[in-house]
Every structure is written in C-alpha cells, then in structure tokens.
Amino acid sequence: MTSLAATFGTSFADHPMRKAFLRWQCRVRQIAMRDNDGRPDDAIMPAVFRDGEDAPMGHIITVMSKAPGYSVTPELKHMAAKTNDPAQRRQTAVQFLSSSYYQKASEFTDILTATFPPASPGAAALREAASVRLRFEAYAQMFELRSKVWRLAEHNPLWQATMAHNALFNPALPSDSVVLAFEPDWEASTSEPEIR
Incomplete structure (x- = not known):
C-alpha cells in the first residue's frame, strides 16, 4: 500500500496529536539550536x-523537514x-x-527522516519491519508514534x-547514505500527557 504522504512529503491529517507533536518538535529543535x-x-x-518488541533497537537522530511548499x-x-x-x-x-x-509548525511535514550508513543492517531491519514505534521522551512530554517505514529514493x-540538512553538521556524510522516512499513523499513536 502506498501513501500520498510518501509522494508529496506531507500528510493531510488534521489530527490533534499531529498538530501538538509538530508544535512540540519545533520548540525542542529550536532549543537544541x-x-x-x-x-x-x-x-x-x-x-x-x-x-511486538518491548526492547528498543536503539535511538536514531531524526530530521524534521519543511513541507514542499516551504522547502529551504x-x-x-x-x-x-x-x-x-x-x-x-x-x-x-x-x-x-x-x-x-522553526517558528511555524504548520510549514513542516509530519514525516520524519533519518540517515544511515550505506548498507546499514539497522536500516535494513527497520525497512523490513511492517511498522515501528518511535518514542520521543523529553521535557515532561512523551510521544510514541506508530510509523510506516519508507526507504527514500x-x-x-x-x-x-x-x-542537505545533515551535510551541514557532518561534512563526511557519504553521498550514498540510506535515508529512511517514518510516516506516523496518528490514530494508532499515543502521548503522555494525553492529547485529545
């Protein structure tokens, strides 16, 4: 099954958790910067x-990108x-x-991405999974996003x-790095405190 979000880079979901997550991510990324x-x-x-697994595979560094109409x-x-x-x-x-x-959360896509080394076994394992859960936990907030995994061309x-984003922070980034996208299913995702 494909998704318009995978084609266009953003979903059209109007879920309250989506809005709350994007606002939170903008705020915490601005703090990091x-x-x-x-x-x-x-x-x-x-x-x-x-x-089906209770232990995490590990942690990944995610990138939050502007939606195509606001791309930089x-x-x-x-x-x-x-x-x-x-x-x-x-x-x-x-x-x-x-x-x-990071001022306007509405300018961002809700599809997060991450880079992996070429031929990364971790990226291959994630790509083979039907879906994964990404658990963000910081600043007294938790979001657990059930996400479909895509390998981007x-x-x-x-x-x-x-x-382009990661090359600014890692000039040695291989040009054939694997980029995975994580497309959240907002109905199947959770948060604490709960967002309705």
Missing part, C-alpha cells in the same frame, strides 16, 4: 521499537557549498536554524532535504 549548539537530545532522538533545501545546499571549513559550516547552519526556521524531496 539555540542552547545546545545544534546537538540533538532525547527530544530529537527517539527510541525505535519494532512491532536550496538554501541549505548553498550554505554547505560556501565553505569547506566544518566549524564555519556548522556555525552558519546553527545561526540559520535557530532564527525563524534520491529524487524524493525529503531525501534531498535530509541530506
């Missing part, structure tokens, strides 16, 4: 559980191309992402946005 020099924390690195992928690529100095590239990225980038806008 402004207060932690862009270093990810538990709010950005969910534990990943395969269906060209700007991210330009920042990376301006300098070969990793420290300067990171500083430029943190300045850009900590300003107004290079022409997908979310693949391009993810690679």
Whole structure:
C-alpha cells in the first residue's frame, strides 16, 4: 500500500496529536539550536521499537523537514557549498536554524527522516519491519508514534532535504547514505500527557 504522504512529503491529517507533536518538535529543535549548539537530545532522538518488541533497537537522530511548499533545501545546499571549513559550516547552519526556521509548525511535514550508513543492517531491519514505534521522551512530554517505514529514493524531496540538512553538521556524510522516512499513523499513536 502506498501513501500520498510518501509522494508529496506531507500528510493531510488534521489530527490533534499531529498538530501538538509538530508544535512540540519545533520548540525542542529550536532549543537544541539555540542552547545546545545544534546537538540533538532525547527530544530529537527517539527510541525505535519494532512491532511486538518491548526492547528498543536503539535511538536514531531524526530530521524534521519543511513541507514542499516551504522547502529551504536550496538554501541549505548553498550554505554547505560556501565553505569547506566544518566549524564555519556548522556555525552558519546553527545561526540559520535557530532564527525563524522553526517558528511555524504548520510549514513542516509530519514525516520524519533519518540517515544511515550505506548498507546499514539497522536500516535494513527497520525497512523490513511492517511498522515501528518511535518514542520521543523529553521535557515532561512523551510521544510514541506508530510509523510506516519508507526507504527514500534520491529524487524524493525529503531525501534531498535530509541530506542537505545533515551535510551541514557532518561534512563526511557519504553521498550514498540510506535515508529512511517514518510516516506516523496518528490514530494508532499515543502521548503522555494525553492529547485529545
């Protein structure tokens, strides 16, 4: 079964949890940029559980991208191309992402992405799973998102946005990295405190 969200990069769900999650993610990512020099924390690195398993496979660093109509992928690529100095590239990225980038949650897709090394066994195991649960837990908030896993092709806008974002923080990122997308099923997801 395919999904329009996989094609267009965003879902059209009007679920209250979707809205709350995107607002929370914008807030915690802005904190990471402004207060932690862009270093990810538990709010950005969910534990990943395969269906039927109580122990997590591990944690992944997720990227939250703008929906196609608000994409800044060209700007991210330009920042990376301006300098070969990793420290300067990171500083430029943190300045850009900590300003107004995360101000409007409505501009973001609810499909999260993550990069993995080429031929990653972890990425293969996630891709083979029917669905996974991503558990975000930080700042007295928990979201557990039941998500379908997609492997993105290079022409997908979310693949391009993810690679452009991550290249700013990791100049050695292999160009053939695997990018997985996690498409939440908001009806099957949970939160604490509960959102209705």
